[in-house]
Amino acid sequence: MATQETRQLDSIISSRRTMLALGGAAIAGLAFAPKAEAQAAVTDNDILNFALNLEYLEAQFYSLAVSGVTIDKLMTPIPTSVNGGTGGTVTLKPSFAPVPFKMPTIASYAAETTIEEGKHVKFLQGALGTAAVSMPNIDLYNSFNALASGAGIGPAFDPFASDATFLIGAYIFEDVGVTAYHGAAGLISDKTKILPAAVGIHAVEAYHAGLVRTSINALDAGTGALNGLTQKISAFRAKLANPSGTPIDDVGITTTSVALNGSSSNYPATTIVNADSNTIGFSRSTTQILAIVTGGSSSNQGVFFPSGLNGTIK
Amino acid sequence: MEKINNVIKKAVSRRSFLAGAGTAAAASFIAGCSDSSPSTPTPPVTPPGTTITDADILNFALNLEYLEAEFYLRAATGNGLSSTDAGSSAGSVTGGTQVNFSSTALAQYANEIAQDELNHVRFLRSAITSAGATPVSRPAIDFTNAFSALAIAAGVVSAGGTFNPFSSTNAFLIGAFVFEDVGVTAYSGAAPLISDKKILSAAAGIQAVEAYHAAEIRTLLVGLAAASNDQTYVDYANKVSALRGTLGGGNETTLSVNSIVAADTTNAIGFARSTDQVLHIVYAAGAGVQTKGGFFPAGLNGKITATAS
Numbered sequence: 001m002a003t004q005e006t007r008q009l010d011s012i013i014s015s016r017r018t019m020l021a022l023g024g025a026a027i028a029g030l031a032f033a034p035k036a037e038a039q040a041a042v043t044d045n046d047i048l049n050f051a052l053n054l055e056y057l058e059a060q061f062y063s064l065a066v067s068g069v070t071i072d073k074l075m076t077p078i079p080t081s082v083n084g085g086t087g088g089t090v091t092l093k094p095s096f097a098p099v100p101f102k103m104p105t106i107a108s109y110a111a112e113t114t115i116e117e118g119k120h121v122k123f124l125q126g127a128l129g130t131a132a133v134s135m136p137n138i139d140l141y142n143s144f145n146a147l148a149s150g151a152g153i154g155p156a157f158d159p160f161a162s163d164a165t166f167l168i169g170a171y172i173f174e175d176v177g178v179t180a181y182h183g184a185a186g187l188i189s190d191k192t193k194i195l196p197a198a199v200g201i202h203a204v205e206a207y208h209a210g211l212v213r214t215s216i217n218a219l220d221a222g223t224g225a226l227n228g229l230t231q232k233i234s235a236f237r238a239k240l241a242n243p244s245g246t247p248i249d250d251v252g253i254t255t256t257s258v259a260l261n262g263s264s265s266n267y268p269a270t271t272i273v274n275a276d277s278n279t280i281g282f283s284r285s286t287t288q289i290l291a292i293v294t295g296g297s298s299s300n301q302g303v304f305f306p307s308g309l310n311g312t313i314k
Numbered sequence: 315m316e317k318i319n320n321v322i323k324k325a326v327s328r329r330s331f332l333a334g335a336g337t338a339a340a341a342s343f344i345a346g347c348s349d350s351s352p353s354t355p356t357p358p359v360t361p362p363g364t365t366i367t368d369a370d371i372l373n374f375a376l377n378l379e380y381l382e383a384e385f386y387l388r389a390a391t392g393n394g395l396s397s398t399d400a401g402s403s404a405g406s407v408t409g410g411t412q413v414n415f416s417s418t419a420l421a422q423y424a425n426e427i428a429q430d431e432l433n434h435v436r437f438l439r440s441a442i443t444s445a446g447a448t449p450v451s452r453p454a455i456d457f458t459n460a461f462s463a464l465a466i467a468a469g470v471v472s473a474g475g476t477f478n479p480f481s482s483t484n485a486f487l488i489g490a491f492v493f494e495d496v497g498v499t500a501y502s503g504a505a506p507l508i509s510d511k512k513i514l515s516a517a518a519g520i521q522a523v524e525a526y527h528a529a530e531i532r533t534l535l536v537g538l539a540a541a542s543n544d545q546t547y548v549d550y551a552n553k554v555s556a557l558r559g560t561l562g563g564g565n566e567t568t569l570s571v572n573s574i575v576a577a578d579t580t581n582a583i584g585f586a587r588s589t590d591q592v593l594h595i596v597y598a599a600g601a602g603v604q605t606k607g608g609f610f611p612a613g614l615n616g617k618i619t620a621t622a623s
Contacts, residue, residue: 105536105537105540105571108572109533109571109574111572112572112573116575116577116582117582119580119581120582122581123581123582123583178522182515182518182519182522185505185514185515186511186514186515186518191506192506195505196505196506196586197581199505199506199518199521199586200577200583200584200585200586201582201583201584202521202522202525203498203502203521203522203525204577204582204583204584206521206525206526207526207528207529207574207576207577208529208575209526209529210525210526210527210529210533211529211530211574213530214529214530214533214537215533215537217419218419218537222419258429260387260425260428260429260432261387261391261393261394261395261396261399261432262391267390267391267425268418268421268425269422269425269426269429270422270423270426271426272423272526272527272530273426273430273523273526273527273530274526275430275519275522275523275526276519278433278434278436278437279430279431279433279434279437279520279523280437280516280519280520280523281518281519281521281522281523281526282519283515283518283519
């Protein structure tokens with residue numbers, strides 16, 4: 001029964017999809033749209049819940065890598081079921097065990113990141129209050145295998161196998177977190193409380209990404225073994241985010257040549273920073289982020305989120 | 315009417331930001347994060363003629379990018395910005411020589427950051443022009459006296475001593491450490507105050523890059539210390555951090571192998587600084603009205619150049 005109400009809902013959903021696809025620019029235009037349409041805009045809570053899904057993913061990855069348990073089983077547990085919802089499950093390989101870290105520095109970085117991503121989950125749950133969503137189903141086993149296959153790395157990839165594979169696993173998430181918060185910043189209405197918080201978390205994700213990329217480059221030690229993997233992952237992320245092939249919004253770790261203050265590119269330089277030709281960090285729309293974390297699934301269900309995300313933006 | 319109210323609200327929030335209330339607003343959010351009602355006390359009415367535009371904020375950032383670009387370019391090549399990049403009435407730069415890096419990898423990190431900061435100078439000059447304003451020229455910059463004074467104030471060297479960040483790889487990393495986290499907090503503080511969506515996105519994009527850089531420098535300091543089993547330069551970095559905290563309203567995290575990220579310990583949210591707090595750090599000057607000093611012996615160029623208190 002296509003009542004007026006369902007037609008309005010369709011229109012709301014459609015305009016929201018368009019807006020998400022277009023990113024921030026559409027929001028400005030929306031301010032001049034009729035009131036009914038303006039109410040269709042994603043709310044700050046929708047955006048924070050979108051971020052919360054991503055933080056659940058990151059927090060579970062690091063918690064399992066370091067301590068072998070999910071975040072709700074930590075000594076100071078972080079709830080995954082909130083506001084009457086039921087938290088999803090985390091799929092792991094058979095006989096899962098945490099990363100057998102051999103390098104104390106990498107183990108320390110992993111522990112630090114676990115704590116910080118856990119704090120992001122708790123912060124977002126607190127900021128959302130009764131609006132916070134529970135954790136969706138998360139897959140940390142088939143997901144990495146599917147990504148490895150898609151990226152041309154091989155049929156399987158286990159990020160929990162060693163210091164090096166753990167860093168590559170972290171690499172998969174951190175730059176995506178940076179671009180997600182960057183894109184979200186332009187959608188946030190509350191510029192006095194929520195935007196500063198989102199901008200602050202954006203910085204922390206970039207710190208993590210810088211830490212991970214510097215560590216990978218150091219461990220690679222000029223062999224190209226690990227840096228080569230990052231290039232494949234970056235290329236695949238760019239393809240998922242931009243199915244047409246352009247722009248290429250992701251840069252793996254490599255050695256390039258720069259001109260500096262001269263006129264010819266004579267200086268070898270690393271690419272620790274993931275940024276465009278003006279050295280401005282990349283930004284992605286929620287649609288693009290969904291494509292990456294669900295492996296380009298048309299239903300936005302797959303890879304890391306086999307049942308999709310929770311909340312409005314999914 | 316609603317539009318006018320929004321303009322007033324924005325002007326007021328900009329003014330409180332410039333006076334140093336930016337972090338207070340963030341802190342109040344952290345304390346009571348589900349409270350969505352406006353609870354900020356009524357700030358003073360903005361006097362005419364003090365409106366801060368997006369271009370003013372970009373010019374403020376441009377001054378800081380000149381500083382970073384000069385530092386890294388000199389470390390990487392021995393020379394600074396070209397006259398084209400520095401603007402038509404550029405101030406002079408004192409100090410800065412090519413660093414004899416201890417490894418190819420470290421030289422390549424420095425080359426990357428030098429190119430990044432140069433790109434930021436070029437991008438901001440172009441963005442300011444596109445916004446219908448004029449990019450400021452490079453202000454006078456001092457590396458020689460500023461680093462020594464800062465190192466003495468931080469307790470890295472004793473009174474009368476000198477500190478030259480261009481003298482070795484480790485010293486260079488300390489010099490870089492002085493700037494990068496400040497850059498992150500400056501962009502974090504400025505981003506919410508920007509009106510134009512495109513400019514906000516660019517500022518957020520540069521903020522991310524500064525955080526990549528900051529993490530890179532912090533990871534290298536900790537990694538080199540672990541490899542040589544010598545914490546000397548990590549200790550120096552933390553002395554610098556403590557001094558920045560004193561001058562710039564706290565907003566610092568002790569660096570260690572267990573703590574690379576600079577963020578608040580409760581929520582792991584990156585710090586934000588007001589322009590006042592940033593100026594106190596780069597002028598190396600404590601409380602009071604400050605218009606110059608430290609790395610900028612003649613002050614910044616543009617509209618945001620003096621601390622309010």
